[in-house]
Amino acid sequence: MSITQYNGSAIVAMTGKNCVVIGCDKRLGQQALTVDMNFEKVFRVKDKLYVGLPGLATDVQTLHDRIRYRVNMYDLEEERAIQPDNLAHMISNMLYQKRFGPYFCEPIIAGLTEKDEPYIMGMDLIGCLSSAPDFIVGGTASDNLYGMCEALWEPDLGPDDLFRSASQALLNAVDRDAMSGWGAVVHVITPEKTETYHLQGRQD
Numbered sequence: 001m002s003i004t005q006y007n008g009s010a011i012v013a014m015t016g017k018n019c020v021v022i023g024c025d026k027r028l029g030q031q032a033l034t035v036d037m038n039f040e041k042v043f044r045v046k047d048k049l050y051v052g053l054p055g056l057a058t059d060v061q062t063l064h065d066r067i068r069y070r071v072n073m074y075d076l077e078e079e080r081a082i083q084p085d086n087l088a089h090m091i092s093n094m095l096y097q098k099r100f101g102p103y104f105c106e107p108i109i110a111g112l113t114e115k116d117e118p119y120i121m122g123m124d125l126i127g128c129l130s131s132a133p134d135f136i137v138g139g140t141a142s143d144n145l146y147g148m149c150e151a152l153w154e155p156d157l158g159p160d161d162l163f164r165s166a167s168q169a170l171l172n173a174v175d176r177d178a179m180s181g182w183g184a185v186v187h188v189i190t191p192e193k194t195e196t197y198h199l200q201g202r203q204d
């Protein structure tokens with residue numbers, strides 16, 4: 001088993017019409033043993049900008065701390081809000097600097113740009129960026145998430161429909177993955193506000 005699959009995770013980001021959603025499961029495990037059922041892997045960076053960190057739990061926390069530090073420094077030095085593509089390249093850089101002893105984490109960025117266009121971006125553990133117009137998935141349930149998203153995503157969904165598609169994709173994907181699940185949290189990002197929903201999932 002790969003070290004990135006040890007603790008288990010499932011993250012999905014989807015684009016809609018002037019909105020974007022990002023969600024994750026809540027399980028933290030030590031292989032098949034569930035250790036915690038309230039371990040969130042998606043973090044707010046700014047209003048309208050979130051990052052999901054699927055992978056080894058220790059590196060999830062380390063990376064989250066380092067991202068927060070770098071974003072705070074960006075705020076102070078640049079005196080403007082960091083944009084989603086800036087953040088993606090910043091994290092990509094952080095990962096590539098450590099390419100010979102990488103963080104075992106494959107971040108997913110989701111947010112709205114200055115023009116309120118949806119932005120999603122994925123990368124591997126040494127920071128190779130990969131973009132998609134529709135959705136980005138990650139974690140141990142990513143194969144299942146690909147299947148669900150492929151079926152449920154449609155272009156130009158509004159926030160409510162996009163929330164439904166992403167939630168169903170997430171809940172049904174983790175039900176077929178023993179390493180992730182135990183409920184989910186989904187953030188729906190629109191130009192006016194971001195809403196966070198906690199979803200009840202199967203407890204087995």
Ligand SMILES: *[C@@H]1O[C@H](CO)[C@@H](O)[C@H](O)[C@H]1NC(C)=O
Nearest residue numbers: 003006007028029030035057
């Ligand atoms: C996550 O996985 C690592 C193995 O690489 C393990 O040492 C650690 O205990 C796991 N985390 C938890 C909280 O179980």
